[in-house]
Structures are given as C-alpha cells and as structure tokens.
Amino acid sequence: MVSFITRRILVSILVLVAASFIMYNLAAIAGDPLADIRESTSPNKAELIAARTATQHLDLIPPLRWLLWLGGVGKCVIGQCDLGTTFQGQSVSALLPQALGSTLQLVVFSFIIAIVLGVALGIVTALRVYSGFDYSVTLVSFFLYSLPSFLMAVLLKSFVALGYNNFLADPKIAVTTVIVVGIVVGAIVQLIVGGTAKRRLYAFLISGVVTAGLLALMSATGWFTKPSLGPVFVILFTAGIGLAIVSVLAGTNNRRAWLVGGINVLVAIVSYFALQGLLNVSTGGTILILAVAALLVGLVSGYFVGGYDRPLMMRIGALTAVLTAGIVLLDRFMRAWPAYSNSVGGRPIATVGSSTPTLEGDFWVHGLDTYTHLLLPSISLLLISFASYARYARSGMLEVLDQDYVRTARAKGLPERTVIVRHALRNALIPLATLVATDIGALLGGAVITETVFAISGMGALFNSGLGRTDVNPVMGYFLVIAITAIAFNFLADLAYTALDPRVRVR
Template sequence: MVSYIARRIGVSVLILIAASFIMYVLAAHSGDPLQDLEGSSSPNKQALIQARVQSQHLDLPSPVRWLLWLGGVARCIVPIGGGCDLGTTFQNQQVTQLLPEATAATLQLVTVAFVLAVILGVALGMITALRAYSGFDYSITLVSFFLFSLPSFLIAVLLKSFIALGYNNFLADPTLSPLALAVWGVVVGLIVQLIVGGTFRKRALTFVIAGVVTAAILWYMSITKWFTQPSLGPVVVIVFCAAIGFAFVALLAGVHNRKAWLTAGINVAIAIVCYFALQGLLNVSSIGTLIILAIASVVVGLVVGFFVGGYDRGLMMRIGAFTAFFTSGVIVLDRFMRSWPAYMDITNDRPLATVGGATPGLNGDVWITGLDTFTHFLLPTISLLAISFASYTRYSRSGMLEVLGQDYVRTARAKGLPERTVIVRHAFRNMLIPITTLVATDVGALLGGAVITETVFGISGMGRMFVAGLYSTDVNPIMGYFLVVAITAIAFNFLADLTYSALDPRVRVR
C-alpha cells in the first residue's frame, strides 16, 4: 500500500507539471495582456505598460515565465527562499491572498451540490431500477433527460427569473387562492401516485388522498401566515424524529429487529428531551457550539448502539449514530425557521437573493448569518445540482438493473434472505462500483460548472476569478484556479481507486 501511494503521488506530480505547462502556455497566448493599457488615454500610459511588463515578466517567453511560476509553487511545498508565491494579478494583488477566499466560496457551493446530487441521484436511480418500466420510472427518466439537456447558464437564469423573483413577490401577500391550492394538490397527487404505484384503484385513491392532504396543509400554512413566520413546533418535531428513527430501522435492520427499534427509540427520546431542554443554549449558540452538539449527538448514538447492540453491535451503532445525527438536525432546522421573521425584516421582505454570496454589512447571530448563507447559495446550488443529478440517476439505475440480474443476487433470494437484505447488503454495494468512477470525474465537471454559475449569480469564487483572468489574459489567477481544480480531480481519482478495493474484495491495491 505504501509503495502504491508513493508511486501514485509521483505520477500525479508529473501529470500536474505537464498539465500546468500546457495550461500556462495556452493562457499566456489567449490574448494581449497589455490591451487595456494600450487603449488607454492616460498620460502615463507608457509607464503603466512598462510596470506591468516588469511585474509580470512579459518580456520573457511563456515557457520561461512558467518556470518562474513553477518555482513559486515549489516554495509553497518547501517554504524556502521567500515562501509561497503564486504571482500577482494585474492589480498587484497576491494570488495567495485571493485564492483562499475564492476557494472557500466555491467549495461551499460545490460541496453541497455534490453531496445532494450523489444522495438524490443514487437513491432515485435505485428506486427506478426496483420499479423498472413503471410510470414512476418513465417520469424520472423524462425529468433526468430534460435536466441533462439544459445548459447550466439557462438553469441559473430560469431559477433567478421564476423562483427567486416569484417567491419574493409571493411573500408580499403570502396567501394561496383556491385555484392555486387545487393545482398544487393535483401536482403532488400525481407525483405521489407515481411513486406508490399499484393497481389503478390504489393509484386513484392515493392521488385523491395526497391531493386533499396537500391542499389542506397549504391552506393551513396560508391562513396562519406560516410562509412569513415558519416553525416546526413540538408536535412536528416529535413526528419528524419518530419518522427518522423508523426510516433507519426499516432501511438498515428491518422492522422485525427489536434491538434496532430499541436503539432508535432511545435516540429519538433523547432528541425530544434535548429539544425542550436546550432551547436556552440554542438562543446563544455559535457555529462552534453547533459543531460540538453535532459531534455529541453522534457519540451518544454510538454509545446507545454499543450497549444495546448485543451480537450485532456494529449495525446498532450505525442506526444509533444516523438517528441521533438527523434528529438533532431537525432541532437545528426548527431553530433556523424561527429566526426567519427577523431575517425577513433585515432583507425588506425579499429574502431569496439572486446576486452575491452574502448580504453586505449584515450583523447577526449564527441563525441570521446561516439563513443569509442559505438564501444566497440556494439557487446556485440547485443550478449545479441539476448538472449532476441526471447522470447519477441514470448510472445508478442501469447499475442496479445489471446487478439484480447477477447469479449471486438470485442465490441470495433463493436462500430466503429478506428483500431488504438482498438490495441493501448485496446489490447496493456492488452497484456503487461504477458510481465511484462517476463521482471521481464529476468533481471536475462541477468545478467547471461553477464558473458559469458564479458568473450568473455574482458569487466571488474561483469561477469569477478564472473568468476575470481569462478576459484580461492575467495568467496568474488562471493558474491558481487550475491548481485547485487539478489537485482536487487527481485526489478524487486516487480516492476512487482506494474505494474500489473497499467495495470489491477482489480488487487489490498494489
């Protein structure tokens, strides 16, 4: 393993060096770096041109300038001779100062979109494979191909025009007409009956019940002004926590496992007690407090699973940890929602942002700043999510269908194993092998899509830094963007190789 890692690191370094040379030469010859100054009417134009030529070494050939840049990168790894130096921009700003802020904004955007795309895409792909050639399968296939065909900039513009502006205008008078209630009821009813499936009578009954319940809930939210003063409340929190416990028991252990029910029940009870006991602490919390509480919840779940587990302690610990973490998330969600009216006042009742990554001059606690980050990154995240969602759905569907036809799956069913065990412990693990390859390659695609998304939404991330450098032929910020993307892509490909051996014992890392 050690020799394999050493070889991979060595090969990755060589690939980075070769790719950086190609990228540097192409960027340096993509335009005239003095064009803006040569067209200037400033009386000291020649002095400005000479200063830029000297600071950017424009009098040297691009391969020599690349060698100088590579020497600065080498000092980032081995801090000798003046320390890390990635060059300066045309505005005499150090790239090493710009890159961390830009990288943080981009990673904040890309990470959420990446995680949601994997979870939602794989989950829906599995469900469509288990219900292949049904109405639900055809519907998800239609949506996937539709999203896959849309360019990211068009999705971003549509989200700004219809979702952001439409929702902000709706909040000026958040009441739903009878026609709107009926339309939402019909839409949700159609979706739910596709998911449930079954005979025509069952689907029709599901459609009616889901439509009526949806219309009733929306009517209640409208008359109680829930859209401007939202909260979950104790009853909904208890119901959500119980539903989370039930979901993890059914998914991981099956509904007939008493120890699983006991583990999940204890964690749900602890979460409900904490909901009432920790309200005072949550009112004065910081981001550090929330991180500590999240870690504590996972530890409590693991401890409960350890003592309840018995012969299947590992499974019980997983159920306990997942249940504790997600039930604590419900409590935090409720506290965020109760801060929504205060945030509405700050944003003049137009909370859903369309430009930037934060509200300028905003002062508030962790709940207000968290809502501000959420409203600014919601639409860009959805835009990036749509890029990858369709791919994961289609790959996971085809992978699951292929795995379900394998001999070992038929053997597991012939032995009388429960269908949940066959799907979760046998088929799902092997289905993840091709998805691992897609995940490794999709990271680079998401970072590339962030260039367009950040430009449309005005987020000051790596994408905007790259575009600004490309327009002005400013090579150093372009190469800073290249370094982050290239290192990330190589790292994820390396992790994918290691993941293969974890998912399939026949694969050995040598």
C-alpha cells in the same frame, strides 16, 4: 500498498507538471496582457507598461515564465507558496483561499444532495423498472441533464426568486392553486407507490388531500412569513426519520435496531425542549460541539445495544442522531426567518452575491443569509448533477440485480430488503465511485458559469476575470486547485473500489 501510493503520487506529479505547462502557455498566448494599458489615455502609459512587464516577467517567452511560476509552486513544499500576483498586485496565494471558500460553500451542499437524491431515485427506479414512476423519473432526468447551466440559473432567478419574493408581499394561496398542487403531488405519490389500482387510488387521494390541507393551513395562518415546525411536527418528523432508517437498514423485525433508533429519537426530542435557551445564544462553535455530541450519542448507543450486528447498529444510531438533530436546527433557523426577512426589506431570496452587506443579527440570521444567497445557485448545480447520478445508479442496480449472487441470496430466502441493501447496493455503487471522483473537478469548473450569473466571487470569478485580461497567474491558481482536486479524488476512487468490492485489491 505503500509502493502503490508512492507510484500514484509520482505519476500524478508528472501529469500535473505537464498539464500546467500546456495550460500556462495556452493562457499566456490567449491575448495581450498589456491591452488595457495600451488602450488607455494615461499620460504615464509607458511607465505602466514597463512596470507590468517587470512584475509579470512579460519580457520572457511563456515557457520561461512557466518555469518561474513552477519554481514558486515548488516552494509550497517548504510552506512558502509563491503563485505570483495579479495585475493589481494582489497575491494569488492570498486570493485562492477566499475564492475557494465561496465556491466550496456553493458546491459542497449541492454535490452531497445530488449524490443522495440521485442514487436513491436511481435505485428506486431500478426496482420499479418499466413502471410509470421509472418512465417519469427518466423523462425528468434527461430533461434536466440537457439544460445548460446558465439557462437553469436564469430560470431560477426569474421564476423562483422574484416570484417568491413577490408572493411574500401578500402570502395567500388561491383555492385553485391548492387544488392543482394537491393533484400534482397525489399523481407523483401514486407513481412512487405503484401496485394495484386500488392502492394507487388510495395513495393519490390521501397524499393529495394532505398536501392541499397543509397548503390551505399555511396560507390561513401566515406560515410563509412566520415559519416554524413547532413541537408537534418536530416530534413527528424525528419519529418518522427513526422509523425510515430502521426500516431500510435493518427491517421491521429487528428489536435491537428499534431500540437504537428509539433511543436517538428520544434524545433528539428531549434536546429540542432542553436546549432552546442554549440555541438562542449559540454560535458556530456551539453548533459544531452539539453536532459532534449527537454523532457520539448515536455511535455509543449503537455500540452498546448492537450485540452481534454492532456495525449496523452504530450506523443506524449515527444516521438517526445526525438527521434528527438536523430537524431541531431546522426549526430554530425557521423561527429566525421573520427577523431576517425584515432586515432585508421583505425580499429574502437573494439573486446576486454570497451575503448581504452590513447585515446585523445573530448566528441564525447570518446563517439564513448565507442559505438564501446560496439557495438558487445550489439548486442550479443540483438539478443538473442529480440527473446523471440517477441514470448511473439505475443502470448499475439493474446490472447487479441480474448477477448470480443476487439470485442465490433470494433463493436462500433472504428478505428482499437484505438482498437489496446488503448485497446489491454495495456493488451497484462501484461505477458511481468513478463518476463522483471525476465530477468533483467538473463541478468546480462548471461553477464558473453559475457564479457569473449569480455574481458570486468564487473560483469561477477568479478564473473568468484572469482569462479576460490575460492575467495568467490567477488562471493558473484556478487550474492548480482543479487539477489537484481531480487527481486526489481519482486516487480516492481507486481506494474506494477496495472497500466496495472485496475482489479488488491494491497491489
């Protein structure tokens, strides 16, 4: 293992050096770095040209400038990184953390949701192959995958942000809209449920009526301007999360799983009522401590109740604890919505920037501000990424379901849930490990367009502005982050193979 890691690190360094040489020279010859000064009418034009030439070493050919840049990168080993300066004299080493923070805020949430949603839908469509649900998801996936990211961003700004902000001026839903939405939701649910015509009809009617009823109730009570879950829905949602996790991971006949899930659901419900005073004065640090405490409660409860299947019980406890704690936090954020909406003039869904300047409020108001600014760009990235994960998960699961060991597991009489979750799913995820690793770098790179449309000052803006002025140093800072991320996650993907497939060993 040590020799493998050492070889991979050495090869990665060589690849990084070679790629940086090509990238630096291409960026350096892409334009004239003195064009803006030459076109100006400044009386000290000659002095400005001389100053930039001296600070950026423009009197040297690009390969020699690359050697100087590489020497500055090498100082990172001793903690003294020197990635050069921009034309404005700003240190690239200081700009990168700020830009990277904005991009990570944008990318991480959409990336995680895309993986979870894409893999889940891909597996379900594989289990319901050639059904109406399968065809519907396939159609939507190909449609989303074919849309350019800039078009998706513009559509979201025009129809979602502006439309919803205008709707909040008079948040009343017409009866025809309620009926149409109920019919659409009912049609989707009956595709997911499948089965006999009678079963699908019941699913259509129940889901359609419930959806229409909820929309009518929300419209009548002014829920859109003063949203909250309230104790009843918090209890229902937390109980539903516990039920879903236990049913999927352990089945309905496992008493220990029910006990672990029930403990964590009960803890979440009690915490909802007991911690309201603390949540009202919470900060980011308080929330982090509470999140760690919830995770520990889940793991400890699973450990002590787990018995012969302790690892599974710990996973059930941790997932239940974290997701039910999320419901409690969601309710608290929703109750801060009126204060935030009033502070931004009643148009809360933002279309530009990553935050509202001079916004006043507590932790919950600022959290909502971050959420509303990242909502549309995150959805834009999510919809495009989700489509590819759904297709890969579907094809991987279909391939695994035809393997001999899956047929053997079924022949042994194992429940279908056990066959899918414990035997098929793990092996179906192997191709996705490679896709996820390569997609991370591409997602950071693809954020260039999304950040430009939504005016977010992240890595994309840093790269775009640097390339437009032939300012090589910020471009190379962007390249360095993307290249290191791609190399590191490809290395992690190789290691993930050993965890997903015991037949693969690192030698």
